[in-house]
Amino acid sequence: MDQNRKVHQFKNPILNWIEFRLPIISYFKKEYGEYPMPKNCNYFWSFGALATITLVTMIVSGIFLAMNYTPHTDMAFDSVERIMRDVNYGWLLRYIHSNGASFFFIIVYIHIVRAMYFGSYKYPRELNWILGVFIFLLMMATSFLGYTLPWGQMSYWGATVITNLFSAIPIVGEGLKTWLLGDYNVGNATLNRFFALHYVLPFVIFGVVGLHVAAVHVHGSNNPDGIEIKSKNDTVNFFPYMLIKDTITGPLGCLVIWRRLSYFGDTLAHSALLGVTLAYAFSLNIAFSVFVISVTNLKAVNF
Amino acid sequence: MTNKTDLKKRDFLQLSTITIGAVGTAAFIWPFLKSMSPAEDTLAAGTTEVDISMIEEGQSITVKWRGKPVFIKKRTQNEINEAKKVEISDLKDPQADSERVKKEEWLVLVGVCTHLGCVPLGQKVSDMKGEYDGWYCPCHGSHYDTSGRIRKGPAPKNLDVPPYAFLNDTTIKIG
Ligand code: HEM
Ligand code: FES
Numbered sequence: 001m002d003q004n005r006k007v008h009q010f011k012n013p014i015l016n017w018i019e020f021r022l023p024i025i026s027y028f029k030k031e032y033g034e035y036p037m038p039k040n041c042n043y044f045w046s047f048g049a050l051a052t053i054t055l056v057t058m059i060v061s062g063i064f065l066a067m068n069y070t071p072h073t074d075m076a077f078d079s080v081e082r083i084m085r086d087v088n089y090g091w092l093l094r095y096i097h098s099n100g101a102s103f104f105f106i107i108v109y110i111h112i113v114r115a116m117y118f119g120s121y122k123y124p125r126e127l128n129w130i131l132g133v134f135i136f137l138l139m140m141a142t143s144f145l146g147y148t149l150p151w152g153q154m155s156y157w158g159a160t161v162i163t164n165l166f167s168a169i170p171i172v173g174e175g176l177k178t179w180l181l182g183d184y185n186v187g188n189a190t191l192n193r194f195f196a197l198h199y200v201l202p203f204v205i206f207g208v209v210g211l212h213v214a215a216v217h218v219h220g221s222n223n224p225d226g227i228e229i230k231s232k233n234d235t236v237n238f239f240p241y242m243l244i245k246d247t248i249t250g251p252l253g254c255l256v257i258w259r260r261l262s263y264f265g266d267t268l269a270h271s272a273l274l275g276v277t278l279a280y281a282f283s284l285n286i287a288f289s290v291f292v293i294s295v296t297n298l299k300a301v302n303f
Numbered sequence: 304m305t306n307k308t309d310l311k312k313r314d315f316l317q318l319s320t321i322t323i324g325a326v327g328t329a330a331f332i333w334p335f336l337k338s339m340s341p342a343e344d345t346l347a348a349g350t351t352e353v354d355i356s357m358i359e360e361g362q363s364i365t366v367k368w369r370g371k372p373v374f375i376k377k378r379t380q381n382e383i384n385e386a387k388k389v390e391i392s393d394l395k396d397p398q399a400d401s402e403r404v405k406k407e408e409w410l411v412l413v414g415v416c417t418h419l420g421c422v423p424l425g426q427k428v429s430d431m432k433g434e435y436d437g438w439y440c441p442c443h444g445s446h447y448d449t450s451g452r453i454r455k456g457p458a459p460k461n462l463d464v465p466p467y468a469f470l471n472d473t474t475i476k477i478g
Pocket of ligand 2: 457
């Protein structure tokens with residue numbers, strides 16, 4: 001065993017204990033602390049972080065929805081109504097999740113347009129783009145599956161129409177469709193598997209996002225000039241400069257989402273709910289800043 | 304302008320940001336945690352009204368309340384006397400019979416053994432009632448008396464008395 005291998009030294013003995021066994025602390029320090037961010041990056045470069053926050057928000061709100069959701073054709077709709085009426089803050093969880101899905105796409109579209117406009121898809125970042133396309137496909141699949149879960153008219157016919165697309169494939173089409181549905185029509189077997197897949201795909205997305213980010217970090221971020229960075233002088237450390245920028249965008253994004261959510265969340269969302277939702281939006285913003293604070297404190301222990 | 308850091312100001316800013324952040328995080332997490340406690344419909348099912356006019360003396364019925372069995376027994380004079388004459392200091396979980404009933408003849412108990420949660424026997428005429436003529440838990444042998452108090456066996460506590468009220472002479476509301 002290589003006892004002489006060079007190990008990063010931190011002030012905090014607990015960090016050292018972990019670092020010696022799994023050099024994950026220095027990894028995070030390198031990738032999210034010292035990571036050289038081009039100085040001239042504008043706010044378009046915050047949309048990756050925004051998308052990540054949204055993904056986590058979707059996963060968390062989804063898990064709490066799933067605690068009260070029943071994937072059965074006879075009970076699914078009622079269980080969603082129960083979430084709206086009886087479950088404590090169920091309406092809030094559902095609005096976060098359904099509006100969050102829409103905003104997830106808006107954010108990702110801006111992120112993609114950024115990549116196209118500034119040429120971030122080009123050498124040496126092609127794999128990044130390809131992984132991004134996979135994320136996008138997975139997102140589409142996930143939200144289609146989620147859309148079927150409340151089992152209302154739109155869900156049912158949405159499931160019918162989309163799965164029927166497969167029947168257009170010559171020869172194998174009908175068979176493939178029946179296999180996807182697990183029945184000759186959209187039914188309970190379909191709803192069950194759609195729920196199972198809707199639960200698991202976001203975690204797959206999370207994994208691919210990890211690869212996507214790791215891939216950017218190999219050659220570094222692109223910048224608005226499209227000219228590759230020449231020296232350390234062209235960059236600033238990710239922490240705190242980029243993180244602060246993301247911290248501004250994050251809460252702003254949340255506010256936009258929450259404005260939309262509180263006005264148009266649903267026809268049921270009368271102005272009485274407005275105050276609650278806005279207050280909640282406010283705390284969401286603040287919660288994000290805690291993230292920054294905790295990183296700051298980590299820095300205080302010689303991070 | 305000097306380059307000296309105003310440490311007091313920095314401390315103040317740090318502390319106030321952390322405080323606001325902590326409050327914000329708590330407010331953010333609260334709805335998520337709260338969504339896990341019983342929902343409105345579950346709470347609405349938390350009270351049960353029972354018609355007790357059909358219960359004969361010496362008879363006991365079992366009703367469901369919050370998913371648990373509740374025993375409602377109309378005690379005979381013998382059973383009442385038996386419950387009252389016990390020396391309180393002899394009891395493992397000392398409690399007078401009068402503290403456990405609202406009207407002497409009516410005994411209302413949560414039918415869940417205080418040991419590990421089995422449902423004690425004693426509701427049916429043919430059931431074993433244990434050495435103290437009340438209830439007997441077959442799981443590990445706990446004996447309860449005619450006031451539902453633990454007298455022998457591993458259970459640590461008397462059978463619980465649920466919150467209840469007499470709406471009139473023939474109806475009680477549990478919960
Ligand atoms: C990539 C992340 C995700 C996306 C894009 C997404 C998208 C969606 C969409 C569009 C809906 C329909 C909204 C509605 O009308 O209610 C939905 C519903 C649902 N999702 Fe997700 N979801 C994600 C993650 C998750 C996760 C991780 C879970 C569970 C662990 C989950 C559980 C649910 C449940 C139970 C419903 C049905 C309840 C409802 O209709 O509000 N979701 N999802
Ligand atoms: S559960 Fe009743 S004696 Fe153990």
